[in-house]
Amino acid sequence: MGSLAAPLVEMVGISKEFPGVKALNGVHLKVERGEVHVLFGENGAGKSTLISILSGVFRPTSGAIRIAGNEVSFHSVHDAAKAGIGTVFQEFSLVPTLPVFENLYLGRELMRGPLTYRRAMLAGARKLFAELDFDIDVTRPASSLSRAQQQMVEIAKAFLSNARVLILDEPTASLTERETERLFGFIGKAAASGVGIIYISHRIQEFQKIADRISILRDGRLIATVPARGTSEPELIELMTGRAVDQVYPKIAHRADGAVVMTLEGIRTAGVHGADLEVRAGEVLGCAGLVGSGKSRIWRAAMGLQPLQAGKITLKGRDITGASTRALLEDGVFFLPSDRKSEGLQMTASARANIELSLLDRADVAGPLGLVRPRRSGALTDAIGDKVGIAKSAMDRAVSKLSGGNQQKVLFGKGFGDDRDVYILDEPTVGVDMGTRMALYQLIKDIAEAGKAVVVISSDLPEVMNLSHRLLVFAKGRIAAELSGAAITEENVLKHFFAETESAA
Amino acid sequence: ADWFPYDASKIDPPFAADGKPWDVKYVPLEKASKPWKLCVSFPHMKDAYWLGVDYGVAEEAKRLGVKMNLVEAGGYTELNKQISQIEDCVASGTDAVIIGAISADGLNKVIGEIAKKKIPVIDLVNGISSPDISAKSLVSFYTMGAETGSYLAKKHPAGTPEVVVGWFPGPAGAGWVEAANKGFMDAVKGSAIKVLEPKYGDTGKEVQAKLVEDALQAAPNIRYVAGTAVTAEAAQGLIRERGLKGKVDLLAFYMTPGVYEGIKRGLIMAAPADSMVIQGRIAVDQAARILEGKEVVKHVGPKIFVVDSANIGKVPPANILPPDGFKPVFN
Amino acid sequence: MPTTTIAEDRSALRRANAVLSGLRAVFLRVGVLPFFLVATLIAFSLVSKEFLALQNLTNVARQSVYLILVSLGQMLALVTGGFDLSVGTAIALTSVVSALAMVTLSHLLPPDMLWLVIVLGCCAGLAAALVIGSINGLGIAVFGVSPFIMTLGVQSVGAGIALFLTGGVPVSGVPYEFGDVLGFGRVLDIPVPVLVAIVAASTIWLVMNRIRLGKHIQAVGGNVKAARLSGVNTRKVLFIAYIMCALLASVAGLLLTARVGSGETNLGGTIALESIAACVIAGVSLHGGIGRVENVVLGGFFIVLLQNGMNIAQIGSYMQMVLLGSLLVLAVILDQVRYRLLVGER
Amino acid sequence: MPTTTIAEDRSALRRANAVLSGLRAVFLRVGVLPFFLVATLIAFSLVSKEFLALQNLTNVARQSVYLILVSLGQMLALVTGGFDLSVGTAIALTSVVSALAMVTLSHLLPPDMLWLVIVLGCCAGLAAALVIGSINGLGIAVFGVSPFIMTLGVQSVGAGIALFLTGGVPVSGVPYEFGDVLGFGRVLDIPVPVLVAIVAASTIWLVMNRIRLGKHIQAVGGNVKAARLSGVNTRKVLFIAYIMCALLASVAGLLLTARVGSGETNLGGTIALESIAACVIAGVSLHGGIGRVENVVLGGFFIVLLQNGMNIAQIGSYMQMVLLGSLLVLAVILDQVRYRLLVGER
Ligand SMILES: Nc1ncnc2c1ncn2[C@@H]1O[C@H](COP(=O)(O)OP(=O)(O)OP(=O)(O)O)[C@@H](O)[C@H]1O
Ligand SMILES: Nc1ncnc2c1ncn2[C@@H]1O[C@H](COP(=O)(O)OP(=O)(O)OP(=O)(O)O)[C@@H](O)[C@H]1O
Ligand SMILES: [Mg+2]
Numbered sequence A: 001m002g003s004l005a006a007p008l009v010e011m012v013g014i015s016k017e018f019p020g021v022k023a024l025n026g027v028h029l030k031v032e033r034g035e036v037h038v039l040f041g042e043n044g045a046g047k048s049t050l051i052s053i054l055s056g057v058f059r060p061t062s063g064a065i066r067i068a069g070n071e072v073s074f075h076s077v078h079d080a081a082k083a084g085i086g087t088v089f090q091e092f093s094l095v096p097t098l099p100v101f102e103n104l105y106l107g108r109e110l111m112r113g114p115l116t117y118r119r120a121m122l123a124g125a126r127k128l129f130a131e132l133d134f135d136i137d138v139t140r141p142a143s144s145l146s147r148a149q150q151q152m153v154e155i156a157k158a159f160l161s162n163a164r165v166l167i168l169d170e171p172t173a174s175l176t177e178r179e180t181e182r183l184f185g186f187i188g189k190a191a192a193s194g195v196g197i198i199y200i201s202h203r204i205q206e207f208q209k210i211a212d213r214i215s216i217l218r219d220g221r222l223i224a225t226v227p228a229r230g231t232s233e234p235e236l237i238e239l240m241t242g243r244a245v246d247q248v249y250p251k252i253a254h255r256a257d258g259a260v261v262m263t264l265e266g267i268r269t270a271g272v273h274g275a276d277l278e279v280r281a282g283e284v285l286g287c288a289g290l291v292g293s294g295k296s297r298i299w300r301a302a303m304g305l306q307p308l309q310a311g312k313i314t315l316k317g318r319d320i321t322g323a324s325t326r327a328l329l330e331d332g333v334f335f336l337p338s339d340r341k342s343e344g345l346q347m348t349a350s351a352r353a354n355i356e357l358s359l360l361d362r363a364d365v366a367g368p369l370g371l372v373r374p375r376r377s378g379a380l381t382d383a384i385g386d387k388v389g390i391a392k393s394a395m396d397r398a399v400s401k402l403s404g405g406n407q408q409k410v411l412f413g414k415g416f417g418d419d420r421d422v423y424i425l426d427e428p429t430v431g432v433d434m435g436t437r438m439a440l441y442q443l444i445k446d447i448a449e450a451g452k453a454v455v456v457i458s459s460d461l462p463e464v465m466n467l468s469h470r471l472l473v474f475a476k477g478r479i480a481a482e483l484s485g486a487a488i489t490e491e492n493v494l495k496h497f498f499a500e501t502e503s504a505a
Numbered sequence B: 001a002d003w004f005p006y007d008a009s010k011i012d013p014p015f016a017a018d019g020k021p022w023d024v025k026y027v028p029l030e031k032a033s034k035p036w037k038l039c040v041s042f043p044h045m046k047d048a049y050w051l052g053v054d055y056g057v058a059e060e061a062k063r064l065g066v067k068m069n070l071v072e073a074g075g076y077t078e079l080n081k082q083i084s085q086i087e088d089c090v091a092s093g094t095d096a097v098i099i100g101a102i103s104a105d106g107l108n109k110v111i112g113e114i115a116k117k118k119i120p121v122i123d124l125v126n127g128i129s130s131p132d133i134s135a136k137s138l139v140s141f142y143t144m145g146a147e148t149g150s151y152l153a154k155k156h157p158a159g160t161p162e163v164v165v166g167w168f169p170g171p172a173g174a175g176w177v178e179a180a181n182k183g184f185m186d187a188v189k190g191s192a193i194k195v196l197e198p199k200y201g202d203t204g205k206e207v208q209a210k211l212v213e214d215a216l217q218a219a220p221n222i223r224y225v226a227g228t229a230v231t232a233e234a235a236q237g238l239i240r241e242r243g244l245k246g247k248v249d250l251l252a253f254y255m256t257p258g259v260y261e262g263i264k265r266g267l268i269m270a271a272p273a274d275s276m277v278i279q280g281r282i283a284v285d286q287a288a289r290i291l292e293g294k295e296v297v298k299h300v301g302p303k304i305f306v307v308d309s310a311n312i313g314k315v316p317p318a319n320i321l322p323p324d325g326f327k328p329v330f331n
Numbered sequence C, D: 001m002p003t004t005t006i007a008e009d010r011s012a013l014r015r016a017n018a019v020l021s022g023l024r025a026v027f028l029r030v031g032v033l034p035f036f037l038v039a040t041l042i043a044f045s046l047v048s049k050e051f052l053a054l055q056n057l058t059n060v061a062r063q064s065v066y067l068i069l070v071s072l073g074q075m076l077a078l079v080t081g082g083f084d085l086s087v088g089t090a091i092a093l094t095s096v097v098s099a100l101a102m103v104t105l106s107h108l109l110p111p112d113m114l115w116l117v118i119v120l121g122c123c124a125g126l127a128a129a130l131v132i133g134s135i136n137g138l139g140i141a142v143f144g145v146s147p148f149i150m151t152l153g154v155q156s157v158g159a160g161i162a163l164f165l166t167g168g169v170p171v172s173g174v175p176y177e178f179g180d181v182l183g184f185g186r187v188l189d190i191p192v193p194v195l196v197a198i199v200a201a202s203t204i205w206l207v208m209n210r211i212r213l214g215k216h217i218q219a220v221g222g223n224v225k226a227a228r229l230s231g232v233n234t235r236k237v238l239f240i241a242y243i244m245c246a247l248l249a250s251v252a253g254l255l256l257t258a259r260v261g262s263g264e265t266n267l268g269g270t271i272a273l274e275s276i277a278a279c280v281i282a283g284v285s286l287h288g289g290i291g292r293v294e295n296v297v298l299g300g301f302f303i304v305l306l307q308n309g310m311n312i313a314q315i316g317s318y319m320q321m322v323l324l325g326s327l328l329v330l331a332v333i334l335d336q337v338r339y340r341l342l343v344g345e346r
């Protein structure tokens, strides 16, 4: 029997090798009861791998795991769950075709005799969501939820298991401030009741609010475990990257006289109830708002990705209302989707093939009959790879085997094949580490300063505030405020997040 | 021109395994007394053979002035569908049922049910083992196989040098195939014929062509290729391509327009004719006779004769083949 | 009096509109199948009065039993996101093996143990299907072979074995009592096969809606990774689904053997594709995760009813192929339209 | 002298190890197909000396042309993430339509315009396939019907039409010259069908590796949403893929018609499943996005070679079904193993 004195979780000398990759190298991790332990590190540092081992997805190549002093060996997620380990994975584990409450109880259904007890599960799910203050109809199928709502369900799922150890792998990646606050409240409560929590995030500003200790991983090794209190952000970044960093957000020069390149007027679509805006050259236009506020969907409608009910769209003075996605892309608009796995990348194809795909409409790449010139296309993809900072060796690997950061760079790379006038970037840095993030910000700066129009849609408030020259705050399908320059402050933005229909257009 | 009287062979006692064949002249009714409704079920209508039967059935129905509704199951693996079709046909009201069976045993229960309703059932072409059958219009494929076999055996009696025969009986599992196989094997027993391992395969030309080609490859000393009509038809091109004309001869164990044409042109050596058109005609006549309470020959089939280049000029094709350009008639 | 006419026109129009929007609502809720069914019933009852006769409908009910049983199993495979192309082989092998077992046993055992012979024979048939199901399950669940290929391969192997066992000749000598009860028997004037189908459908309904396994089958089909991460033993679930599928086909095989009174290799030739068609018309998603037992039963019934109607209406069989194929495509297109309408509404 | 023995043993062991790890590397690089091919060649050449005879191998090459052509088309459909179950129907309809056209035209046109008759007949056959491909493409690309159902429906409709056109009877009277050239002709001692296959395979290789369309086909299969967001006209690409698939099948249909010398409705009965099997053995992913022309050609050749070998080795047809099925499954299991070795655990 383990003793109370033993740490709740103890991972000793954990190593994990994937073919060709040593993802973890002798990592030690200790989590005490009631502790919130943050794992921090760049993309591909091995955070997800480490917690996957703890939750029974992978088996370690070497090393031992002790729970409350007892050595354990998990063969499946089920084993780990039985030992009291509840996990919110980075990749969602919801079944799209099942309703929310069945997802919650999946694998641990409430039973009445041999039959499942549907009523009890419904009630339990409603109660939990009420406690968490998440507003989701539990009978809706998971497929109808937004990413953020899915994330909430994931979190609820982990809480439902009454786990001794709660693992959250980037739970706030698509949450806005409000939901994040509520989540933190819950984490606090859970910790107070003696649950050990492992929390993975790239958002440094969150750590001070919840963390007790922070373990920093780099290249599969544990660099240090430091107390959260008393370790500053720059220190953490330095530990993570191995180099000093003084500025995360670049200063982007603003061309005030930029011409209007794109206008949206009276846009109505599912989730958007009338909004007008202009996009100008040489300017970064930010879009902020809560989940479901319409900040993404207005652009998706403009891009022809969801049906436009009403409104008029012009591009460079031409009416392009109702044009197809392809026509818009040909007319010089680039759209970077928020979900790179489902909408952005060919996961089984190489990084090179992914980038090449965006080059094939160029006359110098694909000649008459679409005959591709391999040399020309190779040179161009290499140049783009250099520009966005993908290592040469990574160019020919399948995208599914690249880290999230590199995947995002490939996605960015698809925008540099052709001359574009408008870059619409939906969650440009979702799930991306600090190093990559800074590289991507630099790219955004370069684009904007080259006189292109940039639209940044983001749930990461500091990001969208710091990058934007002009910021639109969305609320309930309308534009609640337009802020610019010095008026872009956290206070101002938050004030309009919950606005009622003040700017009925 | 009327088709009757037709040389036929009556089995007596009928339906008995030890029944003896008697030569008879088959003569049908002049006209039916009522426009009886007949239900006809075929295994499929995807080749000229069943088309020929269809022709016979349809023509005889017209001649006698009875109505028919024909269904086809779509292939020899569709026993279940054939049963359903027969049931549907009976449900829609019928006076008699004529069946070209997919399985010799598999329809016995349905036939039993139909017979209980006092609806006569006639076994056409394929053979059915049910005791509730009222009449049979068929020749046995055993005999067809045997006729083909003995044609060869007569040419190469025991004591003459051994000749090798490639044998392609048709799709595995079909009753007529197994029967023909047995008949052929029995007939060549004790002669100078050596039959290679039977090569089963669907009766599609491409399948059969491949089988023959591979067989010729495996055993270059093959002297005869015998098998389904499709086999013989498909092999003509191969013989031509390989310059084997005269070195390898083709035989089919039943007749189709393609085989008829082949014999005429000297590309196919011989095939027994079972006059499938007449089998269809007789079945309809039997049904009418039973319904009208007239005397009926219960177990009868046209007399089998081997067609080869010697006698092909004398055989009227309308009795053993559907006419050119005949389209299937379903009702 | 033009005014009244206009008023009448208006109210007629309004009524027509109400009916239309009612139909639209039904279409959105339950899909295209009910419309097809009603259309079929109306069309063929106009063509032939025999069609709606009780005897004919009973007939159709009995004929559709086999397809319904197989479709229920197929639905399980489809809901896991797979396929089972080997159901036809399961039927043929069941038929051959059970018949062979009965014939052999009835020689070995005394005649008064006839029922033992029949029960053991049925068990042998089910066991053969169990083997097929296990091999499918093993390949798909453990080795991760694509269901299409796995069941295609097993289909070929199974058909070869069935032919090998019988030499292609029907196995006759099956006890009459077997056919009398399972093939033609009636209880409370309901044909025994129909009763068997009712029991099977109810069981599968229970499994899919009220038992943990059913939820897990749906979860595996909806998102196998997610199911695994939720602690579902996905391999076991897949394995069981394919075994259940084979067993349901096997039950259909036993009923068919009883019906035809002999062991036959040539049963169930196209039933794999037909059962998939029945499921798809019934709204089962080929991507897995979605499928309702009630609808599948109706779907199987519909296909047989349609064939029956076409036979009775004396539609030539070539035309039948054209009609059936077109209808299948039409059903899926309409389902797609429905899906778009549903999504557009939210 | 025990020491030397040990030393010899060691070096033998080392050599054996080197060979094994070499084989492993080959397996990882190119998959299971080469091993199957070599094993087949060795096994059957031991059984029969005829097998490796040049004439036999030419034979196999010619016999495999039809499957290879269809498999190339099937590969296109598979790479887009779909299926084409209607290739058999495309073959049958091509055969019937082209034969009917030739027969009709040869009555209408003077005999010295024979070649015009043949060319027009071929065009008619290709046009029939074009219609099939367009309908498939329309349903799949525009209406979003699942390829399985769409092509299954079209298969049924097409077969019905082909039977309707001919009444099931072969269309005879096709000009001899047609068969002499396309069926049995030789150029530089290479059979014409083989030449046609070489041209077709080279073209498809070019399309898939050097032409924008090919990359778009791969992109659509890899992730259709991402392809759309990359400016790919996904509908057009899908549409073209199914048309190309039907046309390749149609070419096979013309060659077969020339070979058998008549228009036949029952050509290509099982070729849909066979071509999918050939593609899968050749490592084409059923999930789309992955497939290599070279391998598909080899895959088609392998299946025909195996059948040829089994025929020559006098293996009974029942046993052949069992062997082929097992091999298909084995191939996919080994492919899975390879994938795991390449990617690592799970
Ligand atoms: N299944 C796998 N097969 C092969 N390599 C893998 C696999 N999973 C992860 N890796 C590799 O292991 C390393 C660590 O990945 P991991 O997902 O743990 O990083 P992470 O710190 O969670 O990154 P992120 O912040 O992007 O989530 C990376 O190099 C990754 O490419
Ligand atoms: N309240 C909602 N009801 C239905 N669907 C929603 C809702 N909120 C979001 N979605 C769906 O989720 C997708 C992505 O949502 P995301 O988390 O990016 O929301 P967002 O960008 O904050 O807001 P929005 O999607 O409203 O612009 C959207 O395309 C939308 O279809
Ligand atoms: Mg991670």
Ligand SMILES: [Mg+2]
Pocket: A295, A296, A297, A338, A426, A427, A457
């Ligand atoms: Mg968004």
